[in-house]
Amino acid sequence: MADQTYDYDVLVIGSGPGGYVAAIRAAQLGLKTACAESRETLGGTCLNIGCIPSKALLHASEYYEEAASGTLAKFGVKIGKTELDLGQMMAEKTKAVDELTGGIEYLFKKNKVTWLKGRASFENAHKIKVGDETVTAKSVVIATGSSVMPLPNVEVDNDAGIVVDSTGALALPKVPEHLVLIGGGVIGLELGSVWRRLGAKVTCVEFLDQILPGMDGDVRKEAAKLFKKQGIEFKTGTKVTGVTVKGKKASVTVEPAKGGNAEIIEADAVLVCIGRKPNTDGLKLEAAGLNTTDRGMIEVDDRFETKVDDVYAIGDVTPGLMLAHRAEDEGIAVAENIAGQTGIVNHAIIPSVVYTHPEIAGVGLTEEDAKKAGHEVAIGKFPFMGNSRAKTNRDTDGFVKIVADKDTDRVLGVHIISTLAGTMIAQAATAMEFGSTSEDIAYTCHAHPTHAEAMKEAAMAVRGKPIHI
Structure with missing residues (x-):
């Protein structure tokens, strides 16, 4: 039995793929569990402004391109003029997000997980302030995820819809004539693909010599060839030195990464997607006796426990691949470890x-x-x-x-x-x-x-x- 002097056996901070799974699994194992989340909806970045809405737009834009390009005709499917209803496409994306985030809320109720609404911060290792409330927990799991990494000297304003991050790129008010991607990684190529299919000219600026850093060399070369064939222009080995906005247009200044003459690329929209950083600001980790690495991450052992007993961390706030399914597996494993079982994740085999x-x-x-x-x-x-x-x-x-x-x-x-x-x-x-x-x-x-x-x-x-x- 857990120590009854605590309000909860387990408190999970964050309700993204790692956090909500950890909370549900802990509750399934008989632990009194709460999950602190400051958003109005559960699911974290993935369900609200990441994996799910981006896949909804990718799917919808594939339908549009198939219909608009005439490729269906060779299969005997003839259609008339294709028109884009961007508002309806965005509405369907929002519907999918609402269904899935609402589904997690249902699962919390079904499994008797308490949702503590508010931003969490440590007062000590077992005492956490959530909004205006203070609660105690025998075990705490930090699962606060990550957020977009800013590009120095480039100001993102998602509301203006010109220089945006991945969140803003999911909700552009119109199809830009020319979209510039700063970064040739996964996020940029996925969202760039959406807007290219819908009619935008897309230029990708990547600092490295090839796109998709970290992937197999043959794959990177083949991907670049196929994306170029689709119409995406690549400027690899190129760095962005500045972005200025005037009216409804942006000017992106670039130059060769190894030095050379600068050029300016005019665009209607600029997507800054150079990576993600762990969300640890505001947690007051020092109050719990914790600190972070130079990259802002929390070190854990193979049980996902930090250097402080009964304080754990999973997902994007810890070293490793920033992937939702990695966090989910760690969420199950950490809950099982807390419950006295053996939870293991094979980090060598994460797709x-x-x-x-x-x-x-x-x-x-x-x-x-x-x-x-x-x-x-x-x-x-x-x-x-x-x-x-x-x-x-x-x-x-x-x-x-x-x-x-x-x-x-x-x-x-x-x-x-x-x-x-x-x-x-x-x-x-x-x-x-x-x-x-x-x-x-x-x-x-x-x-x-x-x-x-x-x-x-x-x-x-x-x-x-x-x-x-």
Whole structure:
């Protein structure tokens, strides 16, 4: 039994994917649980202004482009003039957000999780002020997530709708004639894809020599090629030195990252998307005996416990991939640890997905990282051009790439570009979780005709024996 001198057995600070899952799981395990959240709705960045609304717009914009481009005609589907109703598209996005955030509120009530409304800050390790109320908890879980990283000397004003961050880019009042993305990572490419499909000219400025930092080299090259084909212009190896706004226009000053002559890019909208930073401001961590790293993160052990007993942290406020599903898994694990069980997350096998068209997904080591780690690798690649389902769908861009250890055949990483990459990567993650070899995947029967057969063929290609290329 928990110490009854506390108001709660567990208090979770933050109701994003990590926080709300931790709260629900703790309550399921019989712990009296509360969750502090300052927003008017639950779900954190992901459900309110991140993963969910962006995917709603990505999906809707794909429909619009299919209808407007005339590509449906070759399948015998003829339609008349296509018109964009941006207001209705935004309304449908909002409806999806409302349904999902309301769903979490329902789950809180179902599982008897108390929602403490207000911003939380520590008074000591077990005493937390939430709004005007002060409560105590035996165990505290910090799950406050992350927010957009500002670009020095560039002022974001989402209300004005000209220089915006990812939140503002989800609610632009009209389709810009020219949208400039500052940053060639996941967020910029996803939101840039939305507005390009709806009619905007899109220019992406990336400081590094390639887009999608951290992803497999072959994937990065293929993605750049496909996005250029779609009409996105890239200025890689380029830094932004200033953004000025005059009236309804913005001027973006750029120059080569390694030095050179500056140029000015005129735009109707500028999206600043250079990364995210952990949300620890205002928590008064020092009152709990905590501090942060140079990057503002909270260090934890393999049980997600900080250096202070019974104070835990999960998700984006801790070192690691800033991904909602990583935080969810950690939310379950930390609740189980607090309840006396054993909660473990295998951080080596966390998939990443870019929800562009085609999608891009990866799990495990890239070819480059595998070599740096000392592996002699064997590579298997299979193009969707050789996949029967992709051919019949006339959607053959991309490939599956499997990175395996040459000696043991153990799969070290899988990387996919395909319309269904985000769904397909789950098979790879499952296989790797169970220590699969490429031979295991190659000799597993895959249904025909499916995109998943490309995974089987890539596994066969590791040993040089694919059938359909």
